[in-house]
Amino acid sequence: MSRPIPMVNEPRLRLPSWFKIELRRGPDYQEIRRLTQTLGLHTICEEARCPNIWECWNNRTATFLILGDICTRRCHYCAVTTGRPLAVDEEEPRQVAEAVKALGLRHAVITSVNRDELPDGGARMFAETIEAIHRALPACTVEVLIPDFLGEVAALETVLAARPEILNHNIETVPSLFASVRPQGRYERSIRLLERALQRGALTKSGLMVGLGETLDEIRAVMSDLREVGTSILSIGQYLQPTRAHWPVRRFYTPEEFGLLKQEGLSLGFRHVESGPLVRSSYHAEEQAATPF
Numbered sequence: 001m002s003r004p005i006p007m008v009n010e011p012r013l014r015l016p017s018w019f020k021i022e023l024r025r026g027p028d029y030q031e032i033r034r035l036t037q038t039l040g041l042h043t044i045c046e047e048a049r050c051p052n053i054w055e056c057w058n059n060r061t062a063t064f065l066i067l068g069d070i071c072t073r074r075c076h077y078c079a080v081t082t083g084r085p086l087a088v089d090e091e092e093p094r095q096v097a098e099a100v101k102a103l104g105l106r107h108a109v110i111t112s113v114n115r116d117e118l119p120d121g122g123a124r125m126f127a128e129t130i131e132a133i134h135r136a137l138p139a140c141t142v143e144v145l146i147p148d149f150l151g152e153v154a155a156l157e158t159v160l161a162a163r164p165e166i167l168n169h170n171i172e173t174v175p176s177l178f179a180s181v182r183p184q185g186r187y188e189r190s191i192r193l194l195e196r197a198l199q200r201g202a203l204t205k206s207g208l209m210v211g212l213g214e215t216l217d218e219i220r221a222v223m224s225d226l227r228e229v230g231t232s233i234l235s236i237g238q239y240l241q242p243t244r245a246h247w248p249v250r251r252f253y254t255p256e257e258f259g260l261l262k263q264e265g266l267s268l269g270f271r272h273v274e275s276g277p278l279v280r281s282s283y284h285a286e287e288q289a290a291t292p293f
Contacts, residue, residue, distance in 0.1 A: 063109040063282040071113035079242035097132035109282040111145035123155035126163035141165040170207040174218035195229035205233035207281040213250040237279035
């Protein structure tokens with residue numbers, strides 16, 4: 001049973017003392033900004049207002065957003081613009097690969113908006129981007145954070161045929177909240193996608209936000225579901241409300257609670273668990289890719 005969307009005029013919780021971010025525009029930060037602007041590229045770091053953009057960009061790490069910056073879905077936790085997307089840019093795979101090569105990345109993370117109006121959900125562009133990066137910089141590993149493609153197996157197969165090193169699909173929240181915060185998503189559809197990817201030999205990863213109103217037992221149940229379908233890497237981070245029009249933060253988890261969730265995840269059999277207040281799906285992704293599996 002879904003929970004109703006809360007009133008947007010609810011009082012917002014104050015950020016706890018452990019949320020400290022250094023706002024520093026170093027030379028690497030400036031180079032990534034220049035490259036993305038010159039090549040007309042988007043990053044999820046900017047579009048989703050990621051709190052780690054300062055740290056990641058200063059460490060020459062960025063998550064490229066393909067298929068434009070307008071999403072066909074309206075998730076109540078996400079800051080990405082919803083609307084009618086523009087036409088697919090056929091030059092985008094080459095431009096992303098050019099940026100990856102210019103930055104000398106060892107690990108590239110590629111994600112996208114949902115493009116439910118496309119017959120393949122944008123799977124072809126994921127595949128072409130993976131292949132372009134592998135051609136331009138063969139030593140660079142590629143992680144893709146994909147949408148659910150409305151459950152279309154052929155679309156998933158298209159992406160996997162390009163041989164990404166990591167196949168990521170975020171579960172985001174617990175089943176009881178799915179219909180409220182991800183109204184166009186389906187919990188079981190996401191779980192089945194991860195299961196199919198594993199069956200086809202992919203190294204799989206998923207991510208979970210906390211603080212939307214779920215219980216610890218619900219978090220544990222999702223972690224168990226992900227392990228049952230063979231997910232190897234898990235990220236757990238604190239949900240932060242982008243604007244007053246979005247779903248409110250119901251509570252802030254402490255660093256100690258994130259530490260306990262990490263230990264529980266490892267005890268379930270995840271090979272790597274990234275868990276903390278500021279953790280997002282691609283946070284420390286290069287280190288995760290380097291973990292022996």
